[in-house]
Amino acid sequence: MYKICLALLCPFIMVFSCQDNNSTTENSKVEKTQVAKAPVEKIIKAYGFTLNNYNVINDTVSKGDFFGSIMDKHGVTPSEVYEITQSIPDTVFDFKRINVGKPYTILKTKDDSINKPYAFIYEHNKIDYTKVFLGDSIYAEKAKKPVTVKKKTASGVINSSLSLTIDEAGLDYMLTNRLADIYQWTIDFFRIKPGDRFKVIFKEKYINDTIYAGIKSVDAVLFEHEGEPYYAFEYEVDSLTGRTEYFDEKAKTLRRFFLKAPVQYSRISSRYSPRRFHPVQKRWKAHKGTDYAAGRGTPIWSTADGVVIKSSYTRGNGNYVKVKHTNKYTTQYLHMSRRAVKVGQRVKQGEIIGYVGSTGLATGPHVCYRFWVNGRQVDPYKQDLPDAEPMPEAIKPSYFEFITDLKAELDQNFIEDKAQVANSSL
Template sequence: MQQIARSVALAFNNLPRPHRVMLGSLTVLTLAVAVWRPYVYHPTSSPIVRTIELEQKEIRSLLPEASEPIDQAAQEDEAIPQDELDEKTDNQHEYVVSTGDTLSSILNQYGIDMGDISRLAAADKDLRNMKIGQQLSWTLTADGDLQQLTWEMSRRETRTYDRVANGFKMSAETQQGEWVNSLLKGTVGGSFVTSARNAGLTSTEVSAVIKAMQWQMDFRKLKKDDEFAVLMSREMLDGKREQSQLVGVRIRSEGKDYYAIRSEDGKYYDRNGTGLAKGFLRFPTARQFRVSSNFNPRRLNPVTGRVAPHRGVDFAMPQGTPVLAVGDGEVVMAKRSGAAGYYVAIRHGRTYTTRYMHLRKILVKPGQKIKRGDRIALSGNTGRSTGPHLHYEVWINQQAVNPLTAKLPRTEGLTGSDRTDYLAQVKLVLPQLRFD
């Protein structure tokens, strides 16, 4: 160690004087910084503490979620354009039971309270054993609560569940009428809806035809003298029509025939048993992003304490992320609008609509036809938004559903014995769908 010290001292002394001065100064400064400690003040008396009373509404404003954008009901310029082909729901919805469905999975995707679902199941245990092809319909209160549910178990038996003070009360009705097939046919004049009504179809039956054929054609673009033939099964009781069910439909447009025939599962297929629905993507982006705010039709505004429905899901993502169309359809809205910022709305057939909000850039135009997976926009942070995210909504029959759990269309077809039974049904129905 002494040898090292002597060597360092010798080297230092051999340096020119300016260099020795500089090196010495740096050494002193380094030592000063190493031993320095800031002076800390220690008060001799206790600090002054003040208690501030806050009102409940002021406490809410301090919660983390108070900084989230609270979506309001769609403003007039954000609403999806409607036309005569749209069925007016009045808070009513219909659903055909399909594979894997349960009472809970069906109703929960529409935001119906789990407590109401449990009370329904308690009113009738048979609701736990619904079968494919059966139909549910329900109405909601102005606040979005379940008011009444109807279960069509078969053509003969229908059960209705009405809200009462402590749950739901069930009533059953058995139909005694005779079911007969009726062929209604005509040609398109001014519009399909008017022409179909002139041919004898009710408004409900017209809506059934439009839903069955929605993936094959745009009814607004049918031309004069296009032909249609509709086979309805109608229940007649004491000479009056009680209810009806669409069996099959054939439309000839510009010389080409389109068909939709009902299967036992309640869905409609073409003449070969191939499904008519176009499959959807579950997410509107190439990869999944974190959900920053869930679907909640009863979400409380943390500041006001009032219900402010969140009719979609928010995905937190970097600005500029490509946003994809989840299914084939037509762009009905592509514009900048108030709280939604830049947003796009796409109509898929006549039943489904999707909306994409707070975008940075729109890549499509109203009226444009798009395919599943097409880029329609880049995500952003426009409108009433506190951070980069995509607000995504799915609507079924003009009612918002949970995009993460909704039963979305998928491309499918019948196989095995189901297809064999269906093709046998087709042989009976096709000869009846005639124009002459």
């Protein structure tokens, strides 16, 4: 009888037990819900401020905007704007140089019933900015966003052009200009051929370790052009000014007395020739210059230091400039849209002397570059032109020590790849 009663009671005990457990779990959930903490507000910091403490307005300078009009939108009166601009010198922040497209931020304190700006932050570029404090004390501070520098290595084989190769590799297009600048005295970038290749060691800047902010420096390059290797290493030659120059693996400067071209990397549309069909005059005649096609308004620079001896206009030349460099060398630049120098003015190598146009006998925008040696017009590409000032002997030992690891890094794989290509062609 006892066993029968126990058997009949067990189901009730089990049911009761299960119900009790469920009830406990539900109560536990309620308790957990009740004691759950409110989410912690994420602290946001920028420009040296904790932004959580302010009402933040982010905007961009629009066409027609100026400091006064921006302040007017946020309740700052013209008299207050005048006081602000008079309190801060132009050397710290020039209120007249607020440019269209530049981002700015306005901070307003949350406990301020007047709701006027406490600070105006203007970004000059991705890194540099100025903070203008508009509270009881009016002043401004220049500052920089935290920047980290990362070392990079890249290489490529040219199929059509250097710029396209760099673009296809996902690299900053400015690297093209950097390489063109480095080799502007030694490599004719208008004659680059498919199969030419390069390897470059450079440094990039990143804001807050994540946002790309451009190229900081190009430390070393190996550019192989027509099978010939051209090394370039950046080295400080003046510790007082921090001036650097590029030298090759033998400590020979890459600079020359003359630049290879008078315009930024573009293309040669017509070369020096004793006989060419003139596209305007429709007859055969000598073409004693080299034509560089470039967009209208492209800066034209002097290929060497010198003195301007002509800056004028003729029916054939259009706007043109002629520069005397030494008693031996003279250069001339034709078809400018406008000239930027006057007769008697001394110019430095790379200084802008005019802008590309199509004045005179020209069918399209280009600069015709002419070159004289001892009063005779010649093809500059066939001249053995002098180098610039060489590296001082005293710093050569430290230079060779400096480039040892860089050169080894450039040669690694690059030389091996070349050997593999040579072996496969046997």
